[in-house]
Amino acid sequence: MTVAGAGGRDLRALFSTNDGGITAESAFVNRQLQWTVVADLLTERIRVLAAPGFDVGDFEGPRDNVVVFHGVGGIGKTTLSRAIEATLAGERRPEQWGAPIWPAGRRVLPVRIDLARSAGADFERVVLAIRLALAELGTPFPAFDLALRRYWEHNHPGEPLEEYLRRGGLGRFGEALPRQMESAAAEVAQALLPLPGVGAAVGAAGSLVRALRERRQAVRALADCTRLADLLDAEPDLDALSFYPHLLAWELERLPQEKRVLPVVLLDTFEDVGDRTRRDFERLLQRVVWLMPNAAFVVSGRSRLDWADPGLAGQLDYAGPGCWPGLADPGASPVRGPAYTGTGRQVLVGDFSSEDCDGYLVRRLTVDGRPLIGEQLRTVIAGRSHGLPLYLDLAVMRFLEIRRSGREPEPDHFDADFPALVARTLSDLTEPERHVLRAVSLLDAFDLDLASRAAGLIHQAAALRLVERPFVREDPFGIWPYHLHGLIRSTIRSADDHTDDRWSPTDWHAAALRAFTELGAQHAAGAPHDRRLLVGCLRQGLRLARDHRLDLDWLAIAAWRYVADLVWEPLAPPPTGASAATEQTGEDLVTPADALVELLSALARRQHEHRERTAERLTAVTTAHLLPPDLTEMAVYYLAKAQRDLGRTSESAAGMRQVADGGGPLAPDARRGLAHLARRAGDFPTALDMARTLGWEGRHHRVEGDVLWPHGDVAAAAAAYAAGRDEAERHSVAGERAIHQAHRAFALAFTDPAAADHELDLAAQLLAGLDLRATTMTTRIAALIRDAGTRGDDVTDRAEILRTEIDVAGLSATQLPDLELALAFHHAVRNDHEQVDAAIERLRQCTTGGDQAYYVDLACFMADCPTDPAGPSARARWIDGENATRQRWRGLTNNRRARHVGP
Incomplete structure (x- = not known):
């Protein structure tokens, strides 16, 4: 909200x-989620500080006083940081957050520090900002103030602290802090040497250090701070300053109960602190966090804090999961995306x-x-x-x-995209990282090898750094685990890039070619039956080849592998250019890659489009003459199949003969197509003879089964389908296996409903994950046949729904006769002559072209009624004669009727 x-x-x-x-x-x-994380952190810290065993001087125990909000530039981290500050200060808060409620004992004191380079942040200002926030308590912090005064006089001689604070605009307590520092120095000086003019001596710290080491009564209030003498004795440089926050932490714990606070330091724009090779500023900041366990730190930046990485030992003082358990890498993290929120104290701002x-x-x-x-x-x-x-x-x-x-x-x-998004994204990346980012913007997903090679880099270091950025999302279960934030990717690819190292069109083309080549190498190196890798390589390769006019190269081999399994996952990338707003036409196909994209898209989409649309798309591909001969034959073959489904028998036969005569990879399939056309015309002897010559490549068992079941020999047909299913299993062709199983269930549904039920369950399992619409409809028709003869209108109601779906899919020429035959069987079993006559009439209408006209005879055989000797079905050539076929169908009907009691 x-x-x-x-x-x-x-x-x-x-x-x-x-x-x-x-x-x-x-x-x-x-x-709300981020606010809950902060509230939980503060509640926990207050309880920890109130526990009897808490020791601000424990320098060995782990720290859990920091939470990190990281995310892409422009995601709202600074806005979140400001909202947290305003809420903790009691100035204003989002209504949905609710009023914060903390355990009793300490109030919360926020101080927000912008570490952006544009804000001129340096370590001195960070330390001063924390001390200034505590100035509102109205009490000196003598140990820290004395050390800070010594540092200031040494490093800023002649520059009053008050003037520095006023010039730098560091808060409304710029005058109070110098007064509190002077008060602390005066009190110590008076306790040590009650003589005029000893302030400078105290500033030199010699007398105080000696008094502290001797634990004199005069400085007993400070003597308990065991590290103070060492800090005052050390060279007052920036390194020493980074240890002074321990003095603040120590004195915070000595405040009266009514003045005790929990400082909440909000460090924003942490990405400007440095990089992986320059951690000097970061090392100083980390010391502050470590040495102030009684303060809470809310860090916001573009990247996770890697302090829990043990490999940083030496670059940072405190590194490893033992030091920062809440910042440890979650390891097998959940999928990163808009809903991902990290684990422990590292939270992605989604x-x-x-x-x-x-x-x-x-x-x-x-x-x-x-x-x-x-x-x-x-x-x-x-x-x-x-x-x-x-x-x-x-x-x-x-x-x-x-x-x-x-x-x-x-x-x-x-x-249109905004160039400002490019600038924000690239601002804190190194040049190699920017090259990798541009390269992977060409890809839907990538791994380290693909990213590095697409960028033209020999080493993976830049890619390793890039994938840790919050605009790179991770899916550990993907083929390639990384992908860019959608808007960042589209902006990098399309917005004007005014950076010094921007890419020219030639650079983009070269990167696309490198990425395409690496995808081809990964495709070639993959397992032969790794379908996910195949489809992933095709999806990305097709986009690259189309958008950058690359040669087909390995895409041709991958296309054949894709078609062989009959699974039909969606492949085509989104349209571009003029074709983006309109349907693809032959004029839009300019390159071989355009034609291959359209071919494979048409084959996949035919499971969801009307066959008329499929025929139009494939016709555009074949008439464009852009593909090599073997891929052209692929288009011709599937065009012929679409024409067969539309009832265009002569056109289908011509296409099948062309492919069969060409002798290419689909020649056996085309010969099977010709056998199907013979069977659809009722020429069963020819179809059966052709089946015996097809072999596995031509799916001989399927053709044999398709010939046998219309003769009522469903047991033999089911056996043929089972043999074809097992053969497909041996060849690891999932789609063909599912098709044979669906046809086996269809055949057995006429004779054994119980067995058909089992076979339909298996067919459903084999179809899971496949996109075979016609085969799925075959199983639904088989279910109607299995239920033939049952009472009520369930069968007819389901058939009506299926009839509509068949018409919408453009499969009326092939699927509708099967559906009407199933209904004829249902009504024949119920001995409903009126409905049988209606089913026969519908069969005559949907087979008027001559294809599958013998279905009218099959319905007559079921109902034991005469056939029309002058009708189109009279052209059917039965293998063992019409009488034998009639008897078998009549027997199937009588057997099913005997299973039911009543009409």
């Missing part, structure tokens, strides 16, 4: 329009939900309490944002810019 006003007035928006009626608010989106995006835009600009940005436009902007707040912010400014020009903002005005 979004809270208007949580961030105050949006000054940029207010100064971008002359319309005084517009109310511009810095909308804040509810980050994308906005669509509801949050809309709420943000609703409240960001208003007129008289109503949203200025309309609902349709909000939907477009939210969809393009991928949940990234920075995109929403930039879209709001573009909205105002368009209004200033006198135009009405429309959805098309936001069909």
